Amino acid sequence: MSTGVNLKELAAELKLSPSTVSRALNDSYEISEETKKKVVSMAEKLNYQPNPFARSLRENKSKTIAVIMPERMSSFFSKVIDGIEEVTHQHGYHLLIYSTHEDVEREKKIVNLLMNGRADAIVMSVSSQTSDISHLARLHERGFPLIFFDRICESIPTTKFITNDYESAYDGTKHLIQQGCRKIGFLMLSKELSITRERYRGYLDALKAAGLAPTPSLQLTCAHEEEKNIEAIRDLLLSEDRPDGLVSSVEKLALATYHAVKKTDIKIPEDLKIISFFSNLSIAGLLTPSLTTITQPAFNIGEECAKLLIKKLTKPRQPDLPNQVISIPSKITIRASTLVEY
Amino acid sequence: MSTGVNLKELAAELKLSPSTVSRALNDSYEISEETKKKVVSMAEKLNYQPNPFARSLRENKSKTIAVIMPERMSSFFSKVIDGIEEVTHQHGYHLLIYSTHEDVEREKKIVNLLMNGRADAIVMSVSSQTSDISHLARLHERGFPLIFFDRICESIPTTKFITNDYESAYDGTKHLIQQGCRKIGFLMLSKELSITRERYRGYLDALKAAGLAPTPSLQLTCAHEEEKNIEAIRDLLLSEDRPDGLVSSVEKLALATYHAVKKTDIKIPEDLKIISFFSNLSIAGLLTPSLTTITQPAFNIGEECAKLLIKKLTKPRQPDLPNQVISIPSKITIRASTLVEY
DNA sequence: AGGCGTTTCGCAAACGTTTCCGTATTTTAA
DNA sequence: TTAAAATACGGAAACGTTTGCGAAACGCCT
Incomplete structure (x- = not known):
């Protein structure tokens, strides 16, 4: 744990004052090029490392x-x-x-x-x-x-x-509509989050632009525990008024949906289409079927x-x-x- | 950026010396309970936060x-x-x-x-x-x-x-053998790595224990770029002497294998069985087919x-x-x- | 009453930097 | 030649803590 030499010792070795050495190392204009050279080379020789806390304090x-x-x-x-x-x-x-x-x-x-x-x-x-x-x-x-x-x-x-949360969600929802979806659900984390608010707005506006009425029962607010989310999504997918499309506002809920689907007879994309905000591109391509993604930079x-x-x-x-x-x-x-x- | 009060100001407010205040906050035996109370409450009132660098320096x-x-x-x-x-x-x-x-x-x-x-x-x-x-x-x-x-x-x-790298790789390889594999390949990162050495040993010993000869051409050392890895694995899978089983020593190479398989007619597990060290359990279950994993704690x-x-x-x-x-x-x-x- | 120990606190040094200021030496300008 | 300015460096303070040491104040015992 022995920290190497400090400024004072380095200065003593050079027969200079600590202030001069400090200035030399910090390339101050007050120090001659000659002594700068000497100081720098000696500092390297002794492997001088300035103490970050002393510096931060000062x-x-x-x-x-x-x-x-x-x-x-x-x-x-x-x-x-x-x-x-x-x-x-x-x-x-x-x-x-x-x-x-x-x-x-x-x-x-x-x-x-x-x-x-x-x-x-x-x-x-x-x-x-x-x-x-x-x-x-x-x-x-x-x-x-x-x-x-x-x-x-x-x-x-x-x-x-x-x-561009709003536009992405809007475009993603629009894409689902163009692919024939009419009952599009929305998966989100807490409604407190800025991203869910914006993405939700985009989702709603896209529905409205297509003349589709939003269905509250198709909008699912999820929690933190993956198991519960999977169950909730499964219930949604098996409900009477089940969705034919899903917009997932975060990556983990898309994965939860795939897990939920696995437990049912539902086929993607035949029975259910899904698009999600998703960053793990490698995984998106490996899911079955591969997942349409909104990839954030x-x-x-x-x-x-x-x-x-x-x-x-x-x-x-x-x-x-x-x-x-x-x-x-x-x-x-x-x-x-x-x-x-x- | 104004850091709040410091020890000196806090001491002045209390009409005590900094040393006493410091000791009081650090619950020193030298300070009476009475003044400790006073100091602590005043510190909270003024929201005193000790400077971490001064403390670290000292x-x-x-x-x-x-x-x-x-x-x-x-x-x-x-x-x-x-x-x-x-x-x-x-x-x-x-x-x-x-x-x-x-x-x-x-x-x-x-x-x-x-x-x-x-x-x-x-x-x-x-x-x-x-x-x-x-x-x-x-x-x-x-x-x-x-x-x-x-x-x-x-x-x-x-x-x-x-x-337990050695045993896990040994058991994993043994599992493949029990499932009927006879030409088992091994995917690894640099041979410099401790984990590949140990896992490779386990793989080799399991082969030996089953009377199978290791085939160098089935052992693939991969690089850092995912695309190249996928290509290399695809070449391996399409080679003349192609494997009927794979032990992947790291997660990313299992994913690369799934990508490579997608580009071929090869079917898992019919044509190729694969086991991998893998930590993302949620994903392992979602791959098609789901992936047999060695999960590290x-x-x-x-x-x-x-x-x-x-x-x-x-x-x-x-x-x-x-x-x-x-x-x-x-x-x-x-x-x-x-x-x-x- | 006097000595002694205990309790409670203050003074000052120290941690390793950076930088304000002062000063000696050299250079420049008049 | 001399005053002024530029150059190159050292001394010491400061950043905000912690802690060794000293010193009051007090109680206790003999």
């Missing part, structure tokens, strides 16, 4: 960004984080990553833990239980850099990155979040993060699960 | 653990991290998470970044390219707490958590790693992490992909 920044997401076992969130890491890593930033497991109490706890400056910024997607957002509002009011993606808080005036969303934050954190006098919603379009890939039978 | 520990893994889009690694987070979170530890993307240069860079004490410990799974382990050896020689899981470094004398592995580390980091005078390999058994779940046709 500079009041941590070179660390926190990411808070509702669940880890999700290709979407994994890809977003890959995108974030791609750009933050290039700038020497580290990533603290937290999963709330869709638990708002845990989310609050994490946010409170981060209020002491351990991270320079937070980029997050709220839990499905989050309706009271006071913990997030407080964070933002303190001037703490906060960015949302996907599951956003509209009421907090900062930058949010989403996909997950990696790209992560990159954009990180780019904005890096700009805010590294440039000298940056304004606050602008209060705007930036939408990066999804892409619909039509596969067998919505193709009409011949 | 105490020389960061309350942070780093996790390094080869890829993020993997249900196995996601579950391991869930397990780690579950126990570290309870002890107030934070998680820095890094993905090497199977790139050993990136792995080295990350390890070097962590040598300055930013994390109190590292738990990692090495990249498939890692053959030179000098960066890891150096870390361990410095006394830095280091734990491996799954893809381990045998030669570094610390604690490693794995599953991913969450449990993460928990055990974290428990050991927490013990090492929080108890006062702990010995070094013992040089041992701890194996937590996998579970084989037989599904349709290995069932004999009738």
Whole structure:
């Protein structure tokens, strides 16, 4: 656990003062090129590594960004984080990553833990239980850099990155209608979520545009436990007024639907067509039948979040993060699960 | 960005010295119960949050653990991290998470970044390219707490958590033989990896025990790019001496195999039976046909790693992490992909 | 009453940086 | 030739904690 040499020892070795060595390593104009060379080479020789905490304490920044997401076992969130890491890593930033497991109490706890400056910024997607957002509002009011993606808080005036939820859901629903569906259901997580609201709007408007009346019994709000979701979907599929098409607003509910279908005689796409927001493309093609997907630009969303934050954190006098919603379009890939039978 | 009150301000408010306040908050025996009450209540009132960097600088520990893994889009690694987070979170530890993307240069860079004490410990799974382990050896020689899981470094004398790779592969291969396979192939990532070595041994020994000769042409070493893997597997499946059974040592290669099979006339399980190490149980059941899996106790592995580390980091005078390999058994779940046709 | 131990608290150093300021030396300008 | 300016570096404070040490105040016993 012996941390190597520190600045003072390095300075002693060079017969220079710590301040000079510090400046030399930070490439200050006050130091001659000659001594810079000497200092740098000696630092490498002794493998000097500056203590990050001393530096953070002094500079009041941590070179660390926190990411808070509702669940880890999700290709979407994994890809977003890959995108974030791609750009933050290039700038020497580290990533603290937290999963709330869709638990708002845990989310609050994490946010409170981060209020002491351990991270320079937070980029997050709220839990499905989050309706009271006071913990997030407080964070933002303190001037703490906060960015949302996907599951956003509209009421907090900062930058949010989403996909074109409304249009994608609209187009996806329209696609089902064009494929002959007339009784189209909608699968969602909590109605509190920004994404379900927007996607639901798109779904409803597409129905309306086609002159179809929405049926409340076909709209299913699911919970966290996979088994229960499968049962609920199965019940829906076996109900009297069962759907001939489904729009799933999240990946996990599409998978739950496939599980539910397996337990019945229902055939996709003959009896039921389904389209879903879905990020795991490799899996989508392997399902039977392959799944028509609305693919969010997950990696790209992560990159954009990180780019904005890096700009805010590294440039000298940056304004606050602008209060705007930036939408990066999804892409619909039509596969067998919505193709009409011949 | 205004960090709230600090210790000095809190002390001034209470008309006490900072040292007394610090001791009171840390529940020191030197402070009377009466003033402890006062201090704690005032701290809550002013929402005092101790500066983590000042504390880390003084105490020389960061309350942070780093996790390094080869890829993020993997249900196995996601579950391991869930397990780690579950126990570290309870002890107030934070998680820095890094993905090497199977790139050993990136792995080295990350390890070097962590040598300055930013994390109190590292738990990692090495990249498939890692053959030179000098960066890891150096870390361990410095006394830095280091734990491996799954893809381990045998030669570094610390604690490693794995599953019973040899036995699982042996049993899995034996299962294929019992189901009638005679030409069993093996899919692997780099031969450098501990897991492929062990699983390969199990595979070979099971063949030998059944009196079957191993065929080198049936043993495929895959790369990082999914497309190429699919092509390579397809070529294998269409070759003259094609396998009637496959043992896949990692999840992604089983998925690649399903993709490859889709491009051919081959039927699973009639023409080809397949078993794979696989963590995404939900998906395994949805594949067509459903996939026989060897499921590693991913969450449990993460928990055990974290428990050991927490013990090492929080108890006062702990010995070094013992040089041992701890194996937590996998579970084989037989599904349709290995069932004999009738 | 005086000594001694216990309780309770304050002072100041320390952790390893960065940076404000001062200063000695050299260069430039008049 | 001299004053001013530029260059190159050192001393010391500061960031916010924790903790070793010292020192009051108090009670207790003999």
